[in-house]
Amino acid sequence: MKKLLIKFSSEITLKGLNRKNFEDALVKNIRERIGKEYTVQKGSGRLFIGDCSHELIDKVTKVFGVLSVAPADVVEKDIDKIGAAAVEQLKEIEGIKTFKVESKRADKNFPLNSMELSRKIGGIILRNIPDIRVDVHNPDVVVNVEIRDMAYVYSKEYKGVAGMPYRTSGKGVLLLSGGIDSPVAGYMMAKRGLEIISVYYHSHPYTSERAKEKVIDLAGKLAEYTGSMKLYVIPFTKIQMEIIEKCREDELTIIMRRFMMKIAEQIAINEGALSIITGESLGQVASQTLESMYVTNSGISMPVFRPLAGMDKVDIMDISRQIGTYDISILPYEDCCTIFVPKHPKTKPRLNDIEASEQALDKEGLIKEAIEGAEVINVQIGREE
Amino acid sequence: MKLVYFDNSATTRPHREVVKEVSDCMENYFGNPSSAHRLGLGAEKKMKQAREKVARLIGALPQEIIFTSGGSEANNTAIKGVITPGCHIITSKIEHPSVLRVLQKLEKSGYEVTYLSVDSRGIIKLEELENSIKDNTKLVTIMYVNNEIGSIQPVDKIVEIVRKKNKRVKVHIDAVQAAGKIPIDIKKLDVDLMSLSAHKIHGPKGVGALYVRKGIKLEPLILGGGQEWEVRSGTENLPGISGFGVAAEIISSNLNEKIEHVKGIKKHFIERLKEIDNIVINSPYDDNHIGNILNVSFEGVRGEVLLHALEDYNIFVSTGSACSSKKVSEKNYVLPSIGLKECHVEGAIRFSFSYINTVDEVDYTIEALKKSLSFLRRLKK
Numbered sequence: 001m002k003k004l005l006i007k008f009s010s011e012i013t014l015k016g017l018n019r020k021n022f023e024d025a026l027v028k029n030i031r032e033r034i035g036k037e038y039t040v041q042k043g044s045g046r047l048f049i050g051d052c053s054h055e056l057i058d059k060v061t062k063v064f065g066v067l068s069v070a071p072a073d074v075v076e077k078d079i080d081k082i083g084a085a086a087v088e089q090l091k092e093i094e095g096i097k098t099f100k101v102e103s104k105r106a107d108k109n110f111p112l113n114s115m116e117l118s119r120k121i122g123g124i125i126l127r128n129i130p131d132i133r134v135d136v137h138n139p140d141v142v143v144n145v146e147i148r149d150m151a152y153v154y155s156k157e158y159k160g161v162a163g164m165p166y167r168t169s170g171k172g173v174l175l176l177s178g179g180i181d182s183p184v185a186g187y188m189m190a191k192r193g194l195e196i197i198s199v200y201y202h203s204h205p206y207t208s209e210r211a212k213e214k215v216i217d218l219a220g221k222l223a224e225y226t227g228s229m230k231l232y233v234i235p236f237t238k239i240q241m242e243i244i245e246k247c248r249e250d251e252l253t254i255i256m257r258r259f260m261m262k263i264a265e266q267i268a269i270n271e272g273a274l275s276i277i278t279g280e281s282l283g284q285v286a287s288q289t290l291e292s293m294y295v296t297n298s299g300i301s302m303p304v305f306r307p308l309a310g311m312d313k314v315d316i317m318d319i320s321r322q323i324g325t326y327d328i329s330i331l332p333y334e335d336c337c338t339i340f341v342p343k344h345p346k347t348k349p350r351l352n353d354i355e356a357s358e359q360a361l362d363k364e365g366l367i368k369e370a371i372e373g374a375e376v377i378n379v380q381i382g383r384e385e
Numbered sequence: 386m387k388l389v390y391f392d393n394s395a396t397t398r399p400h401r402e403v404v405k406e407v408s409d410c411m412e413n414y415f416g417n418p419s420s421a422h423r424l425g426l427g428a429e430k431k432m433k434q435a436r437e438k439v440a441r442l443i444g445a446l447p448q449e450i451i452f453t454s455g456g457s458e459a460n461n462t463a464i465k466g467v468i469t470p471g472c473h474i475i476t477s478k479i480e481h482p483s484v485l486r487v488l489q490k491l492e493k494s495g496y497e498v499t500y501l502s503v504d505s506r507g508i509i510k511l512e513e514l515e516n517s518i519k520d521n522t523k524l525v526t527i528m529y530v531n532n533e534i535g536s537i538q539p540v541d542k543i544v545e546i547v548r549k550k551n552k553r554v555k556v557h558i559d560a561v562q563a564a565g566k567i568p569i570d571i572k573k574l575d576v577d578l579m580s581l582s583a584h585k586i587h588g589p590k591g592v593g594a595l596y597v598r599k600g601i602k603l604e605p606l607i608l609g610g611g612q613e614w615e616v617r618s619g620t621e622n623l624p625g626i627s628g629f630g631v632a633a634e635i636i637s638s639n640l641n642e643k644i645e646h647v648k649g650i651k652k653h654f655i656e657r658l659k660e661i662d663n664i665v666i667n668s669p670y671d672d673n674h675i676g677n678i679l680n681v682s683f684e685g686v687r688g689e690v691l692l693h694a695l696e697d698y699n700i701f702v703s704t705g706s707a708c709s710s711k712k713v714s715e716k717n718y719v720l721p722s723i724g725l726k727e728c729h730v731e732g733a734i735r736f737s738f739s740y741i742n743t744v745d746e747v748d749y750t751i752e753a754l755k756k757s758l759s760f761l762r763r764l765k766k
Binding site for chain 1: 690697
């Protein structure tokens with residue numbers, strides 16, 4: 001019999017009295033992701049699913065809180081049977097020269113301790129596979145044996161995304177554009193257990209329907225990790241036009257950013273969220289200098305998470321490729337609103353100046369109208385529903 | 386809201402008769418035309434009828450029509466089918482990518498290609514053509530009507546010059562934007578190869594044809610069961626082909642009336658565009674430009690933005706210019722080649738008509754343009 005053995009993040013294991021809550025959340029998230037046809041069993045410090053398909057492995061490794069998964073042979077607690085399973089597994093792996101056995105004895109009634117068990121299984125392997133030797137420091141393969149209700153043998157582990165179970169750290173509103181950074185920022189905070197609600201600012205007719213579709217696709221990609229994603233599409237053209245008409249050209253971007261933050265905060269309040277997430281990286285563009293961030297931040301009172309603030313672009317791109325958003329992000333539709341980029345944006349705006357400029361605008365009215373005009377899309381994994 | 390479809394050079398809405406024919410073929414003529422039994426024969430008859438209808442559209446013989454998967458395949462087949470290693474090919478700078486890309490690739494493998502320039506009307510210079518023809522020239526491939534500015538090439542004169550200079554040169558005409566838009570008598574034109582497409586004349590997508598003058602042997606692109614006289618293997622797309630036949634038949638009937646109607650639309654449109662300031666018409670109403678394409682540059686806006694603004698009025702048009710402002714000249718090579726300034730390339734919109742469009746739709750579009758432009762131009766400081 002084969003079972004998928006799931007290990008979870010050590011952070012969960014260390015959670016003391018709350019540990020059960022985190023474990024339960026993890027189990028619930030896995031169940032949601034893999035569907036009702038599978039059952040998830042709990043066993044001390046491990047979870048098990050009675051199926052090892054590649055599709056299942058792919059899904060489970062993307063659940064936050066999962067450290068790794070391993071397809072395990074489940075056999076009787078008998079040295080010969082455990083040994084036979086280990087030998088079979090090693091025979092299937094090509095080109096290995098060295099191995100070691102690691103045992104874990106959760107069932108303390110088992111007559112051998114873990115050291116003795118490892119030695120015995122190692123002996124069986126050496127006798128049955130020619131030209132293989134033990135290397136305890138740098139083995140090609142680690143054969144794991146866990147003695148529980150049954151014996152679990154596995155020698156191939158798939159890395160999970162780790163982090164904290166989704167929805168165990170409250171809610172946040174993500175400013176999601178079509179670019180490379182913001183999906184990565186959302187991913188990183190979701191990985192810390194934060195439930196993400198996305199907001200996208202749509203400037204029809206300056207940005208096309210395809211740009212919106214692209215953002216929906218990005219939300220769908222993130223949903224592969226979060227299960228689903230609520231996306232607010234905010235009509236933003238009117239606000240931009242008002243700023244262009246009534247404010248200074250070099251202040252356009254910074255005032256626009258302040259509106260985006262304010263609207264995100266209002267959505268957060270409506271959604272019962274307590275934070276905002278942006279993909280800003282310090283110094284990347286004019287609106288991401290410290291002075292600009294200070295000014296964009298000043299209008300709101302919620303914590304703003306900027307998980308990319310200290311990261312270089314190349315590192316952000318690496319994560320973007322790894323989580324599969326990169327190929328969508330680089331589609332060309334986004335730069336359709338170049339018309340709204342001032343030629344020489346202020347890199348060191350001053351809060352007093354900006355606030356004075358904003359006096360010309362009916363801020364509250366514009367924000368209210370934008371939120372009332374929002375289209376709310378519930379994006380499911382990889383698609384819109 | 387009424388839907389105004391002015392993007393007929395991109396594709397057309399299939400006629401109801403075409404849709405019916407396609408579906409009827411799928412339901413009732415699913416046999417393989419090559420099968421020996423009655424169902425195969427029925428399908429073969431359908432093929433024959435369609436071939437006759439498409440041939441009639443350009444005055445060809447049925448056996449001179451090779452069905453393909455569309456205009457691009459027809460262009461590819463024509464070019465790759467007649468060339469010999471290292472030969473010289475002549476084309477223009479404003480061809481469709483399914484010609485230009487093929488030739489650019491051939492250049493890399495030792496072929497020689499001459500790209501004729503065009504004048505401000507978008508028409509090649511016959512003198513330049515004449516001077517370009519050499520002993521080893523094997524093919525002249527020129528589009529009849531340009532898809533973006535609607536310029537009509539003088540095909541009869543092109544053929545005359547080619548024949549005079551070098552009798553061994555084959556002439557291929559990409560007539561995807563011309564068939565059903567201007568009367569074509571292929572025997573009078575005396576060309577050797579001509580590409581056609583169904584979906585530009587209210588037929589189905591995924592089907593086109595290549596006219597191959599009787600006696601010309603083409604090297605096939607696709608090898609297999611030897612369908613289409615060994616030139617294009619693969620089980621025939623009977624529903625598509627039969628739908629193409631119906632579309633060709635419909636557009637052929639009273640073609641001159643249809644052409645006059647479309648010209649009337651363009652004339653009226655240009656007349657009413659006088660009410661809008663700061664525009665440049667890139668495809669004037671004259672004999673050198675087709676009646677169904679009207680390309681206009683609107684100063685002070687980006688074509689793409691205007692396109693989306695018109696969408697709000699349920700008006701559908703095209704722009705040649707790309708999304709990213711930096712890459713405009715890379716993506717659009719046609720408009721710069723007739724000498725348009727960058728700002729006019731950026732603000733260009735192509736309205737393309739069909740005979741099923743009306744003058745009322747033009748009036749509606751003019752009003753929408755006025756409203757959109759006053760909104761969009763407000764921004765340019």
